[in-house]
Amino acid sequence: MTITRDEVKKIAELARLEIPEARIERMAGELSAVLDFAGALQRLDLEGCEPSVFAPADAPLREDALDDRRLSQSAALAAAPEAEQGFFLVPPIVENLAP
Amino acid sequence: MAHEAVIGLECHIQLNTRSKMFCGCPAEFGAAPNSNVCPVCLGLPGPLPITNRAAVDAAVRLGLALGCEVRGESVFARKHYFYPDMPKNFQITQYDRPLCEGGALPVRIGDTWRSFDLIRVHAEEDTGKSFHPERHGDRQISRVDFNRAGVPLLELVTQPVFRDPAECAAFLIALRRLVRWLGISEGDMEKGHLRCDANVSIRPAGTEAFGTKTELKNLNSIKGVEKGLTAEIARQEGVVKSGGRIEQATLLYDLDHDKLAIMRTKEHAHDYRYFPEPDLPLLRVDEAWRASARERMPELPWVRAERLVSRWGLPAYDAGILCEQRELADYFEALAAHGEPKLASNWLMTEVLRLLKERNWSLADWTAQVPVSRFAAFLKSVASKELPGPLAKQVVVWLADEPGDVPELLERHGSKVQSSAEDLMPLVRAAIDENPGPVSQYLAGKTATLGFLVGQVMKKSGGQAVPQTVKDMLEAELSRRAPAR
Amino acid sequence: MSASELWRLSARALAERVRGGKVTPAAAVESGWEGPGAAWEADVRAVAHADTAARARGAEAVRSGPLQGVPVLVKDNLCTTDYLTTCASKILAGYQPPYDATVIRRLRAAGAVVTGKGNMDEFAMGSSTEYSCYGPTRNPYDLARVPGGSSGGPAAAVAYGLCPVGLGSDTGGSVRQPAAFCGVFGLKPTYGRLSRYGLVAFGSSLDQVGIFARHAGDVADTYAALAGHDRFDATTRGTPAPDVSRWDAGVQGMTFGWPANLWKEGVDAAVVEALDEAAAALERAGARRVAIEFLPGEFSVATYYLVATAEASSNLARFDGVRYGFRHEDSPDVRALYTRTRSEGFGPEVQRRILLGTYALSAGYYDAYYLTAQRARTRIRREYEAAFARCDFMMLPASPTLAFKLGEKTENPLAMYLSDIFTIGANLAGIPGLTVPMGLAKANGGPALPRAVQLLGPDDAEPRLLAAGRALEARGEVARIGREHETEFAWPTRR
Numbered sequence A: 001m002t003i004t005r006d007e008v009k010k011i012a013e014l015a016r017l018e019i020p021e022a023r024i025e026r027m028a029g030e031l032s033a034v035l036d037f038a039g040a041l042q043r044l045d046l047e048g049c050e051p052s053v054f055a056p057a058d059a060p061l062r063e064d065a066l067d068d069r070r071l072s073q074s075a076a077l078a079a080a081p082e083a084e085q086g087f088f089l090v091p092p093i094v095e096n097l098a099p
Numbered sequence B: 001m002a003h004e005a006v007i008g009l010e011c012h013i014q015l016n017t018r019s020k021m022f023c024g025c026p027a028e029f030g031a032a033p034n035s036n037v038c039p040v041c042l043g044l045p046g047p048l049p050i051t052n053r054a055a056v057d058a059a060v061r062l063g064l065a066l067g068c069e070v071r072g073e074s075v076f077a078r079k080h081y082f083y084p085d086m087p088k089n090f091q092i093t094q095y096d097r098p099l100c101e102g103g104a105l106p107v108r109i110g111d112t113w114r115s116f117d118l119i120r121v122h123a124e125e126d127t128g129k130s131f132h133p134e135r136h137g138d139r140q141i142s143r144v145d146f147n148r149a150g151v152p153l154l155e156l157v158t159q160p161v162f163r164d165p166a167e168c169a170a171f172l173i174a175l176r177r178l179v180r181w182l183g184i185s186e187g188d189m190e191k192g193h194l195r196c197d198a199n200v201s202i203r204p205a206g207t208e209a210f211g212t213k214t215e216l217k218n219l220n221s222i223k224g225v226e227k228g229l230t231a232e233i234a235r236q237e238g239v240v241k242s243g244g245r246i247e248q249a250t251l252l253y254d255l256d257h258d259k260l261a262i263m264r265t266k267e268h269a270h271d272y273r274y275f276p277e278p279d280l281p282l283l284r285v286d287e288a289w290r291a292s293a294r295e296r297m298p299e300l301p302w303v304r305a306e307r308l309v310s311r312w313g314l315p316a317y318d319a320g321i322l323c324e325q326r327e328l329a330d331y332f333e334a335l336a337a338h339g340e341p342k343l344a345s346n347w348l349m350t351e352v353l354r355l356l357k358e359r360n361w362s363l364a365d366w367t368a369q370v371p372v373s374r375f376a377a378f379l380k381s382v383a384s385k386e387l388p389g390p391l392a393k394q395v396v397v398w399l400a401d402e403p404g405d406v407p408e409l410l411e412r413h414g415s416k417v418q419s420s421a422e423d424l425m426p427l428v429r430a431a432i433d434e435n436p437g438p439v440s441q442y443l444a445g446k447t448a449t450l451g452f453l454v455g456q457v458m459k460k461s462g463g464q465a466v467p468q469t470v471k472d473m474l475e476a477e478l479s480r481r482a483p484a485r
Numbered sequence C: 001m002s003a004s005e006l007w008r009l010s011a012r013a014l015a016e017r018v019r020g021g022k023v024t025p026a027a028a029v030e031s032g033w034e035g036p037g038a039a040w041e042a043d044v045r046a047v048a049h050a051d052t053a054a055r056a057r058g059a060e061a062v063r064s065g066p067l068q069g070v071p072v073l074v075k076d077n078l079c080t081t082d083y084l085t086t087c088a089s090k091i092l093a094g095y096q097p098p099y100d101a102t103v104i105r106r107l108r109a110a111g112a113v114v115t116g117k118g119n120m121d122e123f124a125m126g127s128s129t130e131y132s133c134y135g136p137t138r139n140p141y142d143l144a145r146v147p148g149g150s151s152g153g154p155a156a157a158v159a160y161g162l163c164p165v166g167l168g169s170d171t172g173g174s175v176r177q178p179a180a181f182c183g184v185f186g187l188k189p190t191y192g193r194l195s196r197y198g199l200v201a202f203g204s205s206l207d208q209v210g211i212f213a214r215h216a217g218d219v220a221d222t223y224a225a226l227a228g229h230d231r232f233d234a235t236t237r238g239t240p241a242p243d244v245s246r247w248d249a250g251v252q253g254m255t256f257g258w259p260a261n262l263w264k265e266g267v268d269a270a271v272v273e274a275l276d277e278a279a280a281a282l283e284r285a286g287a288r289r290v291a292i293e294f295l296p297g298e299f300s301v302a303t304y305y306l307v308a309t310a311e312a313s314s315n316l317a318r319f320d321g322v323r324y325g326f327r328h329e330d331s332p333d334v335r336a337l338y339t340r341t342r343s344e345g346f347g348p349e350v351q352r353r354i355l356l357g358t359y360a361l362s363a364g365y366y367d368a369y370y371l372t373a374q375r376a377r378t379r380i381r382r383e384y385e386a387a388f389a390r391c392d393f394m395m396l397p398a399s400p401t402l403a404f405k406l407g408e409k410t411e412n413p414l415a416m417y418l419s420d421i422f423t424i425g426a427n428l429a430g431i432p433g434l435t436v437p438m439g440l441a442k443a444n445g446g447p448a449l450p451r452a453v454q455l456l457g458p459d460d461a462e463p464r465l466l467a468a469g470r471a472l473e474a475r476g477e478v479a480r481i482g483r484e485h486e487t488e489f490a491w492p493t494r495r
């Protein structure tokens, strides 16, 4: 199999997903099937093929000005599962350091 | 066995643009929490980023100032990790094709200039702010504010070129000076405009191979950088001396308690899964843009310092000090144009800078009171000796506090008549003769009593004399008399 | 025509009546919800969010324009200020956006009214509209079968007559394949012609908003109203969008490519039959057929499932229970909040693709998977460029099969992925594609199902594709429900 159970666990952690023990084996199988299928690309001659870029080259940059999309504090917090005094509230951040 | 440290810095410079990096929200500070946000910088479902031209222009100017190679085509990339102050749980930054590469920052250490090599400078977006867990009813919570999310940052990464913390501090001071000189950032570390992480390793002195490095994060003041690095180097030497091995790790330095805390070790190393940001086109900076950036570039501090030496004949030391602030160098050259450059330099470096420091004034505060012409006139009267040194020092203070040219000031303080020794000497002698007690105490080394004697002379002069002059004359007269006893 | 009959009309005819004051916007909007529409919806379940009050407000606020008073069902992944926007996912349960997507603003500016939000596969990941937290949408021609996906809701709604126009999104065929299964037109425009601002991203470099309608002319009018540069989307093109006003100009003198090697095997006879009939019809209309060999679709599918999942794993990282949507309650710390919220909030197919994409981007695999796939895209785009050097557009199946049965492919992801084999290439190359309904296949056993063909063209070939689609429409061969709209199906010729 292209993807092992351990790899499934590792990428699940990276993606902040939890795959029940019972389903890991099956997931590894399904992912491997797709990746094996993707192996077809190795048969494709990519000589002189640069990676595609789709955004147009002539896209203008933004001038340094304010626009009207700004939200009021109440609109910004309207959909929050939990908010108070203008802040979003989350369970305690124990990794007290961003990478 | 003696060790040497190998240090590389990663600095984040917050730009002073009006709007954010990828949306039209205000980039300013101090607004109510979550009120400078929009669908883009709040990471709502659906919106897309648009790059702020002014932020890129700032990066281009800094890159050119540092002699970097500025790419005609660079690429924004997504850097992935989950953290509550990251609205999208990825940061738009640059990875394998950054805007600026190479280059170096010249730094004055003492009166020699050293040049520290850089790896890259690139543009990216800042994160929001999350706060330390706090009690909330029966549980713990953390608060999150996204006002800062999306504010433009430049990331500058140096080669591992530093050998001690002092060099790092000097580098940061020079970098702060440069971003202010270019007008792209306030550069205030305490306010987080300039942030610094460091990679630190040690190796036996004289060897080439690098040791295992640790990452020291959030060094957010010059002092913090110096003390934090000193502490980490000591820690590593301790580990090695006790026969241990350095573990790759990320540490936090707590300046208040001078303590290091290990936050993360290699086991939890991150996999950022960088890939080109599909919502943004290649960032194109053509020669025309670079050329216009060069045109708008002020004369750079280290270049100007050399010119102050060659054009005005200043010592390198003076030139270095005067180029610490662009405004100071400007003020100096305006004065120098009236003649007496060395005199101008002396008075700026000593009396004026001291006064600014004492009063915590900016140079702007000073020039508001003492425009170039006014100070030039002062320097003339000093040069022509019509204003003796001690009195001149007093006049500098009056210039800062009162209107009027030098003669007026002297007039107002009645110092004109008694600014000459002949007028004051009798009063000085009298004060000495009438106060043998304090005099002998003074001569016995209790110099504090000099203040009393100065007071006596001032009284006799009806407050007309210049304290500084009186003080100098008393000292002279007393020392003349000392051997007589 | 009585108010209860308005649902039969094309968008153009309906807008004409509203503009002329013969019909009130409210009547125009409600017609699809009354009478037969109500009955159809009860069975088909094309709508994810309906709101009578919102419709009424929309009808009152109608502006004059080419789509004046025309009701449009928009896919649930387009942000709207008057309806929830949930991408048919539990993780966005109850989410109300504070802004309108650019295409929604332009719809309203053209006079159209958002009549509701269409059901879809969760986050547009699927080809059957079975992976929806609201349950599956069914094919109006056979309730035991799927409408296709991921934009199955709007496709089915346009087919049965809830509204004359629908908006979907097409990342790998999510507009063209359901259009084929439901017997309506489905356009996937050139990448960068319709703004993605406010379309909840799946595969950013592949996503395009797409248009459903029963008439080629209605597709053209809607495209004209929506296409063009958007200052909030750096991937939109700066040049003016192609002029589609001559959608009825015919195909006289055009050449169309015929890559028959693609359907030598694995394609239903009924689909091949539709291709042959369509080709013959175009030839009768004055177009010339050119045989071409084309790169087998497997390469496109392989490329697609690396690029789309990688981008999706990144785009879906923001759904974390902090700022909006579903949150798993009582997590001890924020890391647990993420893992529990996402594991509970995302369905199995979405989780599968996030994992696949995370793997394709992770250290050590980036070059072998994502980078290789992006290079393969360039190769695939060149294949199309070579083909279009020899023809104005090409004809191929929209799907290898007719509508399949509910549950038929949900257990086998790869089989589901392969049902997009003919549509994915256009997204990889960024070119436009149009599904053209070709009436009903001969019923074998169950009810007769719609057939269709797909037309692909080079960048900005929308005018050509619509003219060809119109030429086929004018044949007047209509699917069963289409006949309910017979009064004007071949309109304007027969009017």
Ligand SMILES: [Mg+2]
Residues within 6 Å of the ligand: B012, B093, B124, B155
């Ligand atoms: Mg950075």
Ligand SMILES: [Zn+2]
Residues within 6 Å of the ligand: B020, B023, B024, B025, B036, B037, B038, B039, B040, B041, B042, B150
């Ligand atoms: Zn914003």
